[in-house]
Amino acid sequence: MPVQTEGAAMAENVGFFTDTSVCIGCKACQVACHQWNNLPSPDGQRRPLPVLSGNSYDNTGSLSDTNWRHVKFIEQFSGDANRSQARWLMMSDVCKHCVNAPCLEVCPTGALLRTEFDTVFINEPACNGCRDCISACPFGVIHMSDLPGKNVAQKCTFCYDRLQQGMTPACAQACPTQSIRFGPMPQLQQVARQRVADLHRQGESGAYLYGADDKILGGLNAFYLLLDKPEVYGLPSAPKLPSRSVLRSSFWAIVSAFLVGLAALFTFRERTRRAPEGGIAPGASPSPEERA
């Protein structure tokens, strides 16, 4: 059920188009996200100070409860002995705000909501910290906050508060290279397709869009232009909607229940037939053994 501001009609479906081919890894998006959303910085006590992770220039490691944006640094080298060819792939990762959102689907409390902008939002006062959304998210986006007094699921809000005021989300506003573009989805999809065509013309034949169409979870409202296969960026090729397994799983559970019940019934029923005094009728009195 979409969250509706009072009197507001269904707003425009907005999204992020992240063009990884122009990302320079400056992390301005991460900083802007931290600032706008008051996400705590490492203090050297509860949260260790950032150190070089040993994984390129990445010192935040992954998306987390306090990093709702995370810039991935992927270093690639050619297989020859001298590593003569090398390139960096950079990608600003974020919640994908899936059109068919697995987290929203499984959430038992209704804390995960679809907003009027078609984005996915965690209503913190409703979340009880069951973590079903974490298990369901195929992108590893959601994490639990361990801040005192919070202890609920955390992820990108798509700057829901800014959207309501007609403002651009903080990350897209801060991005200096327009790697993160914000806008109405049809417009973004058009821009993205044009960008792919331009890159192909320039010889970058590996460029393609991830999540722009409806093949991945009905479409991703935060979709990407990638230069290598999804797994290289830590993105799954074929994430699935959890509910798709429920019916098959339930069917076999019912079959197993039927078989177990039949086996137990057979074991005790057989004896009942052999023993004429057996069987329990409604209102029958208890056995002498049971009275004992």
Add this chain to the structure above:
Amino acid sequence: MNFFVADPGWGWWIISYFFLGGIAAGCYFMAAIIDLFGRPEDRPLARIGYALALPLIVICGVLLTLDLHRPERFWHMLFKSEVVKEASAQGWPTTGAGWSTMASAPVFKFWSPMSVGSWALTLFGLCSALSLLGSLWPGGRLERWFRRSWFGMGITVLGCCVGFFVAAYTGALLTATNQPIWSDSVWIAPLFLTSAASTGIATILLIGRWRNVGADPLQRLGQADRWALVLELAFFLAFVGSLGALLSVVVSVPIGMVFVGGTLLIGIVVPLVLQIRAAGSGRHGIVTAALLVLIGGFLLRYGILMTIPALLEHRSAIASRFGPEDGRARGGGPGADPGNQAGKIEPPSKIRGTR
């Protein structure tokens, strides 16, 4: 298989819940079958089953609440907190408007195993409580109401069905995720259900033996346990088979070995053999078999929950081996640059005057 997920951190509370909840469901189911179809001399076993089901399911509720990061919000599983808040503001429970709003507060998502499971647990707790009440005073009025009347038999049948659901939904819940292994097999739910039956029967068997219930009822219970174990074996093999090449990934971590080997041998094969031998030669071995079934049932839950975090810890080595450097151990050979021997290169040095 998707290794790009985050770990939900379901640990000991949930493992214990899966294990004890399975036993509770198995106990109730067996007690119900005995109650409805068994001989009078079998009924003490039914009473044991009912006596176990309620306390176990109450403990399960406590475990689940403790596992929440906001335990005081456990009721959000059943009611929308925002609507309850609104109804309270309207004066619920003393005003009509409050009740009218409250009517839309229950949250029931039939497609979400955790949502349906929350209601099922509540209902199962209610059935268990009524059945236990009916079994406390044999021959009394409560027994007539809650076990011997049509209403009582209805409660028993309902409790049995909901118990089956409680036993199986936890498996469906694991499948309805995007976690590796869990979401790759639809056989976890039936496996959990058959394991619930075998562990429930084993528990009744042990208590029955301790309470000196007659030999014949225990023998029949042993036979039911053999059937449950055979079915559990079949579903376990189906589960392992459904993993295909992923099985090698599972057993690549020690917990995975314990999970597959422990469940199969300790929890199913050895007790099954002991049970079959005991069936031919009196009661010897039945207790050992029942204890092993319980250990195996625990290993199944422990293994299936703890293997995934172990795999995710090694995700880079398992899922994304893009280069031979990835997963290279300390002192583990030349790695990605076998032709680039460091000894052939003279680094610039002040000693040699080359820097």
